[in-house]
Amino acid sequence: MKKVFCIGELLIDFVAENQGKDLSKAKEFSKKAGGAPANVSCAISKLGGESLFIGCVGDDPFGTFLLRILENEKVDISSAQKSDTFTTLAFVSIDADGERDFVFSRGADKELTYDSSLKSRFENNILHFGAATALLGGSLEETYNRYLFDGITKNAFISFDPNYRVDLWKNKEDVFIRKCHPYIEKSHLCKFSLEEAQLLSGKDNLDEACQVFHEMGTQIIVITLGSEGTLLSTANFSKTIPSIKVTPKDTTGAGDAFIGCLLQQISQHSKFENVLADEKLLTNMVARANKAGAITTENFGAIESLPTLQQLDS
Numbered sequence: 548m549k550k551v552f553c554i555g556e557l558l559i560d561f562v563a564e565n566q567g568k569d570l571s572k573a574k575e576f577s578k579k580a581g582g583a584p585a586n587v588s589c590a591i592s593k594l595g596g597e598s599l600f601i602g603c604v605g606d607d608p609f610g611t612f613l614l615r616i617l618e619n620e621k622v623d624i625s626s627a628q629k630s631d632t633f634t635t636l637a638f639v640s641i642d643a644d645g646e647r648d649f650v651f652s653r654g655a656d657k658e659l660t661y662d663s664s665l666k667s668r669f670e671n672n673i674l675h676f677g678a679a680t681a682l683l684g685g686s687l688e689e690t691y692n693r694y695l696f697d698g699i700t701k702n703a704f705i706s707f708d709p710n711y712r713v714d715l716w717k718n719k720e721d722v723f724i725r726k727c728h729p730y731i732e733k734s735h736l737c738k739f740s741l742e743e744a745q746l747l748s749g750k751d752n753l754d755e756a757c758q759v760f761h762e763m764g765t766q767i768i769v770i771t772l773g774s775e776g777t778l779l780s781t782a783n784f785s786k787t788i789p790s791i792k793v794t795p796k797d798t799t800g801a802g803d804a805f806i807g808c809l810l811q812q813i814s815q816h817s818k819f820e821n822v823l824a825d826e827k828l829l830t831n832m833v834a835r836a837n838k839a840g841a842i843t844t845e846n847f848g849a850i851e852s853l854p855t856l857q858q859l860d861s
């Protein structure tokens with residue numbers, strides 16, 4: 548089994564109690580672990596895969612809380628770092644339609660430094676990049692770029708999720724696009740939402756968007772479409788794989804559950820080329836990942852809602 552190295556942020560989401568989008572009126576918050584790459588690492592290990600998290604938290608009680616959660620989910624945190632800067636915090640309110648309002652206080656996540664000892668461990672393994680905060684600057688961005696280029700040289704399988712957040716990139720969309728392009732060019736697998744696919748390709752039509760990404764070098768493209776399922780595209784075929792019917796309560800983490808489940812399945816194969824060449828296998832993998840995403844929407848929160856192997860098989 549291959550290891551999956553998940554690189555990026557781990558932070559506290561203070562989620563406003565009593566739903567309603569207006570954060571200025573929120574009185575009480577509950578403390579949750581957040582950060583897409585960290586969610587992905589948990590999704591993988593919950594399904595029996597081997598995942599490692601590479602990110603930075605503050606040397607404070609919130610950092611301790613976050614690392615403990617990952618450890619409880621059996622994620623390898625031996626490469627996680629702690630800094631003197633406070634743990635990154637996000638204050639979030641969500642209304643009944645899933646609309647969000649948030650205030651972001653960026654701390655330790657941006658301070659991740661490059662660890663050259665990991666380079667040899669990437670060989671024949673998987674690197675997953677989630678870019679929500681990484682491309683906002685700080686030494687994390689430089690570290691990210693170093694891992695991207697080093698990861699490639701060591702024959703690793705590269706996966707990328709842009710994790711676009713409208714509020715973080717308002718009026719700077721062109722910068723986001725420019726920063727994401729090298730990741731799309733170097734990745735074997737890219738996962739986009741509908742909005743990300745259109746933004747990063749400059750095409751409204753999804754077939755044309757996939758064409759752009761394939762020309763940039765990505766071999767497998769998955770575009771998640773919520774209750775509509777997922778568009779899967781390779782150089783040889785393109786199809787939409789339906790999701791299962793659920794009654795969603797909270798869609799937070801569905802995309803992370805999806806990509807985590809897909810990577811966990813890919814990690815079971817010694818040769819990526821075999822996965823890529825087998826349409827049926829890839830289709831089944833995406834159908835299973837759809838199921839993981841759907842199950843995650845049935846409960847509140849991200850990590851606590853990720854399915855276990857038993858739930859996924861039932």
Ligand code: ATP
Pocket residue numbers: 710739740741770771772773774775776777789790791792793795798799800801802803805836837838839840841844
């Ligand atoms: P995120 O905001 O977490 O990054 P995303 O936009 O990338 O999420 P979604 O499309 O919301 O991802 O969800 C990922 C997958 O989960 C979908 O492709 C689908 O298979 C499944 N899923 C999500 N929402 C639903 C739903 N309401 N009903 C059924 N399946 C769903």
